[in-house]
Amino acid sequence: MTHLRDLGRIAEDLGDYLSGAWGRPVTAVRLVETSVGARRGNILFDAEDPTNPAGPTTHELVVTIYPPAGAVLFGVESETTVLRLAEAAGAPVAHVYEVCTDPTRFGEPFFISSRVRGDSLPRNLLRMVAADDTLGPRIGRQLGAAFAAIHRTPGSATPEAVRRGALTDRPSEISLAVLGEQLDELLQPAPVFALGLRWLTRNQPDWTGEHVMVHSDVRNGNILVSPDGGLEAILDWEGCHTGDPHEDLAWLCVRTWRFGNDHLEVGGLCERRHLVDGYEEAGGRFDPDAFTWWKILGTLRWGIGLSRQATQHLNGTYRNIAMAASGRRAVELEYDLLRLLQAASAAR
Amino acid sequence: MQDRPTAAELVATVTEFLESEVLPNVDGTLRYHTLVAANLLKILRREVDLQSAADAAERTALQDLLGAPEVDDLLTLNERLHRLLLEADDLQPGFEARAWQVLMEATGAKLAVNKPGYDRYDMAIEVTP
Known part of the structure; x- marks a missing residue:
């Protein structure tokens, strides 16, 4: 095209x-x-x-x-x-x-x-971070500060098209409704995803009551980074919506976005504390329980997302070998989801 | 009786062809898609070896969990569990924990085909940052 x-x-x-x-x-x-x-x-x-x-x-x-x-x-x-x-x-x-x-x-x-300088290819970012011990933590703090800035924009200031539901609805309920619908549309039963949805529905986080602007897809792959400047820009605002700020913090920490560098929770780039420090120093309020809930939701969301890609291939909407392969990657998210559910149940 | 090469040998042959003859001569999206294709064939190769035993174990575990020894069809068993987990207000005490065990076994078996080694992983990072 x-x-x-x-x-x-x-x-x-x-x-x-x-x-x-x-x-x-x-x-x-x-x-x-x-x-x-x-x-x-x-x-x-x-x-x-x-x-x-x-x-x-x-x-x-x-x-x-x-x-x-x-x-x-x-x-x-x-x-x-x-x-x-x-x-x-x-x-x-x-x-x-x-x-x-x-x-x-x-x-x-x-x-x-x-045109902002920098690289967005995940493998290149992992290489940059491996070459300089200070770069990963620096990017983490910058991402935290960037999130705090994004989340300072109240939902009521956003254009109509990015509002999800009414600003009085709980963001967790809105996200669960979206995933519930998507789960019903899959081509085969997915009891692991059903178990995840069940747990999430019954353990929703506290809600402060104010929707903020949420990017919803900040991850290793959607950020521009340079070796000397660290974070240069956040890309791809197509999925921006109103909601709970923890959705952003947690999505970035879903295991998939570490591209194998599993021990560094924030996109394979740094530990969580660097992200949270940057967030709180810039005025953000971090709740570890809400973060955990949204990380489990993010894991379910991407698992269903991969299955949906395979569906698009199989039903002819978008025939593509990489989309077909996504169907066989969904199990990675099922595994992560089960492990997260195990840890969350043990903690409660 | 079918002639050699066997199905497994055919899959191995096409994988070798993609990796040693096609891959060195392509770049960009075509290179990426060739890598994906070779990986899918490796998945298929492992599935030929592993899937029937995995399905048998999953069938027995689901029949036991759901108390439905008369149901043989794996799809039906998975549908029943899926519906139960989504819709049941109250489940027997311990059911969710037993379901977790069964699903983890089945997930491990799928990983052995689709992504061996993905479950060799230290979970501690997720819990104690």
Whole structure:
């Protein structure tokens, strides 16, 4: 899909668009396509701005192009709104320069943001951390501070499209309802997932009553990291919703995102205390029981998620060998879930 | 009687072909998908060896847990347990713990096929950070 784009035409269109938006001649050059999943296209480019009042400038930018309506979790307006909310709160994210909801230009809406340096490939991050003892703990504290910033945004300040349920509903109930529905749709019985859902339903955490903005998919793989700066940016805001802040902290610590570096709970990068220290120092409130509950929920969520990928392959929605293989990875999450349930039952 | 190569030998042959002849000549997504394909064939190879014994053990354990010696079908047994765990308000004392044991056994058997070694893992990190 994305690799069939005509980059020459897109360069012209981007130049025209920015020249119009900024009121001076701008040229888009050095376009490079990157892939961020099947749904959206990202193109890196440089915008040459020779008559910038502050002097000739080359801006390093990214354009994110949406697929045709209907295939997105939420649209360009919601995504750029939450990116701007996160930036205003002090979280490291790309800066949004331009948003175009008019689909006639590239055939699809798009937004243009700053290009943040760094690497997001999990294996490369594990290598960086192995090469420098101080880097992992540093990233953990930075992630904690970033979460505290994201979670400072109350649910009532978020756009309608990211609100899940009413702001008076318990986030744990909302998440359980979503997973219950997804479990019913699987192609085969999954008694381990049923046992997990049963435990989660009967042991829900205390709830303070205030929904906050939650990213919901911060993990090793969705963060940009550099060896000298540590955490540079948090990517992929498509799943942003309102809820319990512990959902974010716990999802990052699900075993899958350690990519084999199992002894470091936070994405294989550092120990939990570094994340929690960073969170609390930046004003976040951490509750270990809520964290444990959301980690068990996250483990169930990703187990069901893998089974759903296999379902999409098997029912023909998205035939793909990696999606098929996901069906045989679900058992890893079943194992983790059973072990977490054992530990949680022993602790109560 | 079927001719050689046997099913297991065919699977091993295709795995070798992917790893030694295809893999060195591809990159990007195709390389990733070739690795996935080779891994799926290794799963299939282990399944040929292990699955029938695993299914027999799981069947006996589920029949015992559910008190249903007359039900032979593994899918039906799993469906019954799934429904029971989701829907029953009250379960007999100790049932959930016994279900956990049965499910851990079955999960271990699936891991032995799909991801051997995944359960050699120190759980302490999850509990005492």
